[in-house]
Amino acid sequence: MHYPEPLAKLIDGFQKLPGIGPKTATRLAFFTLKMKEDDVRALAEALLSVRRDLSTCSICHNVTDRDPCAVCGDPTRDRRQICVVEEPKDVIALERMKEYRGLYHVLNGVISPLDGVGPEALTIKSLLDRLKDESVEEVIIATNPSIEGEATAVYLSRLIKPSGIRVTRIAYGIPVGGDLEYADEVTLAKALEGRRDV
Amino acid sequence: MYVLHLELVHFRNYRALSLDLHPGTTVFVGDNGQGKTNLLEAVAVLALGKSFRTPRDDEWRMWGEDRSLIRAEVVTARGSTELELSYDGRTKTAKAGGVTLERLQAFVGRLGVVLFVPEDLALIGGAPKLRRRFFDLELAQRKPRYLYHLSRYNKILLQRNRLLKDETDAATKASLLEAYDPLLAESGAYVMHERARFVERIAPHAEAIYGALSGGRERLGLRYVTAVEPEAFAGGVEDVEAVFRRKLAESRERDIIRRQSLIGVHRDDLLITIDGRPAETHASQGQRRSAALALKLAEAAVAREDLGEPPVVLLDDVLSELDPRRQAALLEHLDPRAQTLITTAALETFSSIRRRLAVYAIKGGAVVPPSADFRRTSADGRRPKTHDEENR
Numbered sequence: 001m002h003y004p005e006p007l008a009k010l011i012d013g014f015q016k017l018p019g020i021g022p023k024t025a026t027r028l029a030f031f032t033l034k035m036k037e038d039d040v041r042a043l044a045e046a047l048l049s050v051r052r053d054l055s056t057c058s059i060c061h062n063v064t065d066r067d068p069c070a071v072c073g074d075p076t077r078d079r080r081q082i083c084v085v086e087e088p089k090d091v092i093a094l095e096r097m098k099e100y101r102g103l104y105h106v107l108n109g110v111i112s113p114l115d116g117v118g119p120e121a122l123t124i125k126s127l128l129d130r131l132k133d134e135s136v137e138e139v140i141i142a143t144n145p146s147i148e149g150e151a152t153a154v155y156l157s158r159l160i161k162p163s164g165i166r167v168t169r170i171a172y173g174i175p176v177g178g179d180l181e182y183a184d185e186v187t188l189a190k191a192l193e194g195r196r197d198v
Numbered sequence: 199m200y201v202l203h204l205e206l207v208h209f210r211n212y213r214a215l216s217l218d219l220h221p222g223t224t225v226f227v228g229d230n231g232q233g234k235t236n237l238l239e240a241v242a243v244l245a246l247g248k249s250f251r252t253p254r255d256d257e258w259r260m261w262g263e264d265r266s267l268i269r270a271e272v273v274t275a276r277g278s279t280e281l282e283l284s285y286d287g288r289t290k291t292a293k294a295g296g297v298t299l300e301r302l303q304a305f306v307g308r309l310g311v312v313l314f315v316p317e318d319l320a321l322i323g324g325a326p327k328l329r330r331r332f333f334d335l336e337l338a339q340r341k342p343r344y345l346y347h348l349s350r351y352n353k354i355l356l357q358r359n360r361l362l363k364d365e366t367d368a369a370t371k372a373s374l375l376e377a378y379d380p381l382l383a384e385s386g387a388y389v390m391h392e393r394a395r396f397v398e399r400i401a402p403h404a405e406a407i408y409g410a411l412s413g414g415r416e417r418l419g420l421r422y423v424t425a426v427e428p429e430a431f432a433g434g435v436e437d438v439e440a441v442f443r444r445k446l447a448e449s450r451e452r453d454i455i456r457r458q459s460l461i462g463v464h465r466d467d468l469l470i471t472i473d474g475r476p477a478e479t480h481a482s483q484g485q486r487r488s489a490a491l492a493l494k495l496a497e498a499a500v501a502r503e504d505l506g507e508p509p510v511v512l513l514d515d516v517l518s519e520l521d522p523r524r525q526a527a528l529l530e531h532l533d534p535r536a537q538t539l540i541t542t543a544a545l546e547t548f549s550s551i552r553r554r555l556a557v558y559a560i561k562g563g564a565v566v567p568p569s570a571d572f573r574r575t576s577a578d579g580r581r582p583k584t585h586d587e588e589n590r
């Protein structure tokens with residue numbers, strides 16, 4: 001037996017989302033059937049609006065509802081610093097801290113030959129173009145401490161350093177509020193290495 | 199440290215075993231398939247949380263039974279404690295001093311063991327990979343940082359090798375290698391440094407033990423072979439890293455042509471020589487066995503320095519292939535402060551040593567201590583005398 005056309009379409013739609021297989025998609029579709037009409041409409045509109053109203057900032061490549069984005073367009077931000085991150089969600093994490101006043105650059109990934117991602121797939125060229133602007137004095141690389149994040153950091157620093165711009169890497173280590181006693185030896189060692197030039 | 203009492207329930211062919219052990223050397227004699235290896239396996243499972251024979255816990259649960267259990271009273275320098283590991287077909291439960299532990303990892307290593315099984319013979323003639331595993335198992339067990347750097351190294355290597363195989367243009371490939379190599383050098387140097395130190399530490403012990411086994415007539419040599427020359431190890435790990443980085447740069451062109459990483463700790467080896475000749479190609483069966491044994495007993499000696507007390511030494515089927523003199527030399531040179539459990543199908547009569555050993559018989563999943571029925575079941579019908587009897 002086949003599902004009625006609208007239901008089949010919805011199941012197909014859900015299946016296009018990452019991490020959702022046929023089973024979950026079917027469950028979500030049947031759940032939608034039982035939802036209040038207002039909730040369904042709100043969800044459908046939210047889905048449409050992300051696609052329609054959001055784009056990426058032509059300067060920093062963060063997701064935004066206007067171009068340039070709120071950060072790039074804010075005249076009070078410090079133009080001497082650019083913080084390089086992997087994904088838009090990293091910008092949100094850093095902004096939540098309300099400490100950093102510089103600009104951002106979203107790479108949209110990290111270099112990983114195993115995943116077929118080379119430097120050209122990231123927004124590296126656009127970053128180098130931005131650095132031609134003489135106001136930039138420091139690039140802070142805030143990629144993750146994974147092998148891919150680290151290799152991307154080294155790759156970037158080797159590209160940028162000849163220009164004389166300072167390149168720093170954020171430090172990884174003990175979470176604040178975490179107990180030294182419970183930090184494992186490796187984390188401690190990493191923390192000791194601290195913030196360093198790369 | 200030693201096992202004072204061992205209890206097994208439904209472990210392999212042991213339905214229910216309750217065995218008192220003493221701190222010195224104990225030999226278990228039995229025919230093939232009676233449960234000798236099974237007994238040592240049980241002690242090893244208690245120490246390592248898993249079997250050296252199989253990754254599947256179901257294999258050591260007695261056929262047709264629900265739950266398998268190993269319990270031991272262990273005496274350490276800090277006092278005595280009860281360790282227990284059970285498996286019900288789904289989960290392993292570990293207890294120390296009657297308290298259930300959340301993580302098996304917190305249980306592993308409470309009982310220190312060094313194990314020799316016939317398969318370890320491959321340490322001498324087999325692939326270099328086995329000798330690297332010999333390093334890794336020992337070092338990773340004692341140093342979390344070693345495990346961290348080893349697995350980091352392997353992850354970087356995977357990316358680097360993939361990059362070398364990719365059809366990326368030469369300039370990008372070169373600049374990406376520039377990014378991977380400092381990371382590879384950092385973790386690789388740490389691994390090399392630790393391996394070199396380990397070889398340096400086991401070498402004198404292994405040489406002494408081998409010397410004793412061969413009656414002083416043959417010399418064992420151990421040398422760590424890696425991308426970086428031995429001289430670099432005189433300095434710290436930073437020196438090793440600097441040299442390794444230079445070597446990686448030198449090898450880069452060849453790496454690109456051959457599309458693989460040609461140098462690094464993934465190519466390391468331990469060169470074992472007897473009287474200066476590679477044991478791999480020149481040694482006899484008995485010489486190989488002696489060399490493998492010497493390596494393992496040296497590992498025990500180093501573990502003893504690290505732990506502050508000797509680990510339990512488990513030697514499965516080591517006496518076969520050794521001539522009577524080597525057998526006697528082995529038994530004579532075992533660390534008298536270490537508890538050593540040896541299995542063998544046949545025990546030759548070397549009366550001089552034998553009186554220092556406890557000899558148990560194993561038959562059909564039962565262990566018969568010397569004091570009981572041993573008189574009837576012992577291999578040569580003789581009942582071994584204990585120290586006290588001897589001194590009377």
Ligand SMILES: Nc1ncnc2c1ncn2[C@@H]1O[C@H](COP(=O)(O)OP(=O)(O)OP(=O)(O)O)[C@@H](O)[C@H]1O
Binds near residue numbers: 209210211230231259
């Ligand atoms: N899960 C199990 N349940 C019951 N019996 C088992 C189980 N696994 C193995 N056995 C039995 O254990 C016996 C093997 O014991 P073990 O390997 O200890 O022999 P061994 O005394 O070391 O012999 P050898 O001298 O040949 O090395 C086999 O006969 C096998 O039938």
Ligand SMILES: [Mg+2]
Binds near residue numbers: 234235236514515
């Ligand atoms: Mg056996």
Ligand SMILES: [Zn+2]
Binds near residue numbers: 057
């Ligand atoms: Zn922007």
